[in-house]
Structure formats: structure tokens, C-alpha cells
Amino acid sequence: MRRDPEPLPSPDVRASGANGERDPYLTQLGERIRSLRAARGMSRKDLARGADVSERYLANLETGTGNASVLLLRQVAHALDVPLPVVLAEVDGLNGQQATEFAQLVQWLAQLPTGDLARVRDACRHALAPAESRDTRHRRVALIGLRGAGKSTLGRALAAAEDLPFVELNNVIEQEAGASLSEIHSLYGQAAYRRYEMRALERVLREHDSMVLATPGSLVSEPATFNLLLSRCYTVWVKTSPEEHMARVVAQGDMRPMQGNREAMTDLRRILQARMPLYARADMALDTSGQDANTSLQALRAQLSHVTA
Template identity: 50%
Template sequence: MDTAPVVNPSPAAAGAEEPRHPFLVALGERVRTLRSRRGMTRKAVAVAADVSERHLANLEYGTGNASILVLLQVADALQCPLAELLGDVSTSSPEWLLIREMLSGQDEAALRRARVAIAGALGGADSTEAGRRTRIALIGLRGAGKSTLGQRLADDLGFAFIELSREIEKFAGCSIEEIHALYGTPAYRRYERRALEEAIQIYPEVVIATPGGLVSDAANFNLLLSHCTTVWLQADPSDHMGRVAAQGDMRPMAASREAMEDLKRILAGRSAFYSKAELHFNTSDYSLPQAHEALAAQVKALIGR
């Protein structure tokens, strides 16, 4: 595997050599967004994909991928989306195609109504509104206060409190870091789902502090949204960094000399998913006692207690 150091061409230099195709630029943006959402460095993705870091950098910058343009031209000639040519799941049956066509072009509000309606149609009894009200899931990046405020909120409500990361480690019999190192991300997501399913099944009244990356997995996030009232705990980037450093935990930013920029990219990649929460609460606006009091009041108002 090519391990040559990455040299990122400047936009001006790249533009002088060869104009970048808009499709490749957009593709590169999507790759960067997905990488940030999962909290992975470029090096980590390159190793996992068994490609050189230089090749991945070119992909993210929108250069050196003429072969995919051929597929795009073929799709245009066939008058079908590129996803259909590649065999995306939403092209696998007439029903999928009809549903996709109905949702195409809808705004975020309409798509959310459709998602909630589908979840209600497919979910079991536990996904009722009453069941959701007594399960509070705290989402957000590490350092937002999910563990500290979650325990206090649970005590205030008289609910159980669990940290999903600890439940995942119990299922796996090893630490989160060891799960990723030994078995990879797919195995971690399976443990994450098992832990979440058990929490939902066992606890009718609970506050759940979730891992920051849970929103990166659509299946697990759908499960959470269907069964829990969600609260996005936010904080200023400097507060996130300071709190994580105080805990002695810098993953996945430990290998980066630009940890703050990494954190901001991760937040940017996940914010659209975090924002699906019914309540947004910025912990940087308060001292810890004030944050507890204000959060408890807002959650009680939200769930009608």
C-alpha cells in the first residue's frame, strides 16, 4: 500500500492545472462529511479502505476520479439516477422506487413527518408517544455533560440512569477502544444496537447517555428516535475540548495535531442529525447547578411531568 505523505494541492494550483468537475467536488464533500460524522481521521479511513492516504486526499478534493464520471455519463444516458445504476437499496423493488419518488423534492419538515409516520406504522407498542415520554436519551459530542447531567436528571425524575457505552462494554467483554481495534466498526454497531434494544426493553422510565457517534448509524438512531424523547446537549467547542481533556480522553483526536479542527469537523458532520432532537440545550450557558436546574425544568415541560 502506498504510504507516501499526502500533499494537498491548493485550490488555486489545482484550478490552474485542471478544472475540477462539480460532481467530483460534491463527491469529495460527501466523503469528508461522512468521515467527520464518524469521527475518523483521513489516515484511519485510508487504512480501513486499504487505499493510500494520497488517493483518499485526492478523492476528498475532487480530483483523479475520472472513472466515476463514466458511470455518471452512462446513468445520464439511461435517464436514471447513479444510485440506480449502482444498485442502491432504494432501487431494489417497485415499492422502494415509488416511495423514493414520493419523498423526492420534499423539505426537511415533510420528510420528518413521513419518517415519524413510517416509524409509527412499523413500530411496536413500545414506540407509542407515552412510551417515548418516559425514556429520555441525551445525544451530543463527548464533553457536553451527558453523563454528569444525565445522572442528575434521572435522580430528579426518579428514573433509572444508564451510560450506553458502559452497557456496550459489558456485552462485548472489553473496552470500546478494544472493540474497534479487535473487531472493527461493524461489530461495535452491533453491540451498540444490542445495548440500546435491551435498555429500551428493560427500562420503561430511564435517562440514557448515548455515545456521541450513535447518530452516525441510521438504524440505531432510528431506533432511538422511535422509542425515546431526545435531548441534544450542546457546548461551545472549547468547552467540549476542555472537558474531554480533563477526563483524559482525547479519542479519536489523540493522533491529530489539530484536535480542535477535528472536533469542529466532527460536530459539523453530525449536527444535522443531533438537531433532530426535540430539545436543544447548550450547557456552556450555565454553571453545573444552573444547567441541572434549567435542563430538568425544560425536560419536565417537554414530557408533561
């Protein structure tokens, strides 16, 4: 006799909202499990046996009346022979054939070497970009990277040299919110800031077919916003050493990184290490370590000339 991992409370306690309706996510989750099971020709009994749960528990899952634990869902995913993200995916309309195709795609991608995975990602990004985006992308140059890399200084210089508008996305975010960046974070929180960041990016993309754009260092951490930037702009990772990052920020009169934080440099290195795979998605990289502003500008213009030639 199989034992459920945890007691199964009544549906109205676990899976219903305030108005008594089933939770939409749990309903979609159940439909995905049922569709994946059907695609594999498995009966409910087969899946229950493979996941080591009772049929009653599985029935509640598939009808959206049971709120399963992550451990249980991992067992179900393993029995279905699909990655757990396929089961958990919160994608509207991901049912039936779509769920099966999504599962196959995730499994295939998971087997690829890191280098091939990056190539597939970039190929998809370019292939699926709107035609208008493909035509104008190289006329919008977006600089990404940590604070202190030289994005603003380099961006202004590049815009002046190429006779293009220069846009500092932080300024547009403040315009959208009607508040300073610090006020947005303190009054509204990180989630609100991310919404304003996305609105600001959408706005500058509507208003400028060509420009040089300096972006906040953390923009790459928000997938939807970063993917939009990558698809609509030619991106340049402006990078330098952690020591120069810190020195440049302090030289600008911003002492916040050092105040009351003896481990500021360690924290900066940790942030840079965590974001490197994201920054590396840029179309090109420019290392400004040990370079003055004019030398960095000439190097950037030389690299860009090969792209637009």
C-alpha cells in the same frame, strides 16, 4: 452501433459465487431494472437506446449475469427516469409494484425543501412506531451529542432528580462484548463495535420502560441504531461550543484529543459540523455552553415538563 462502456466478461467470472450460483444481489438488481422498465411500458430495446448501451448488455443485467459499473447503472437509471438509489437499493423483496412505489416516493422526497423533508421524516417515524413505543417513549429520555457536552453528568443528575434508572450505554456495550471500548475497536474493528452498540441499545430498551440514557457521540452515525433510539426514546441533543467540548474532555483527565494532534480543535469542529444534521433530529436541544451542571439540569427539567404535562 452502440458501444458498451466496458467489455462484458463471462457470467461465471463476473456474477457467480464460489459454488457457481448467481450472486443474489445482482439477481435482485436485474429484477428491479426489469420491473421498473415494465412499469414504464418500455421494451428492452427502448431502455437500451435510452441508456446508450447494447441490448445484450442490458439482457445480462436483467438476468443477473452481468456485473455493471456504476456509470452504466447511472445511465440506466437516467433512462428509466428514477434516482440511482432506487436501482441500487439493497432491499429484500423490492420488486414489481414495490419497486415502482419506492421510485415514486424517492422522487417525491427529492423534490421537497429541507424543512419539509424533515417534517415528513418525523411524521413517518411517529406514525409507524409500535403502539408500545408511542406509549413509553416519553418515559425514556436519551441524551445525544459529542463527548464533553455533559451527557453523563446531566444524565445522572436528571435520573436522580426524577427517581429514574441511569444507564450509560458505553458500559452496556462493554458488557455485551466482554471487552473495553478500546479493545473492541482494536481487536474486532468498527463493524463489530456497531453490532455491539445495537445489541446494547436493544437490551436496555427491553430492560427499561423508563430511564435516562447517555449515548456514545457517534451513535447517530449508524442509521439503524439511531432510528431505533429515535423511535423508542425521547431524545435530547446536549450541545455546547467546540471549545467547551474540548475543555471538558481534558478536565476529565482524557488527554487523547490533544496528544500528537495540533489540529485537534479543527478535527472536532469538522466532526461537529458533519453530525449537526443528525443531532438536530432529536426531539429537543439543550445548550449547556457557559452553564454549570445545576443550571443545565433545571433548564432540562423545565423543558421536559412541558412535554410530559
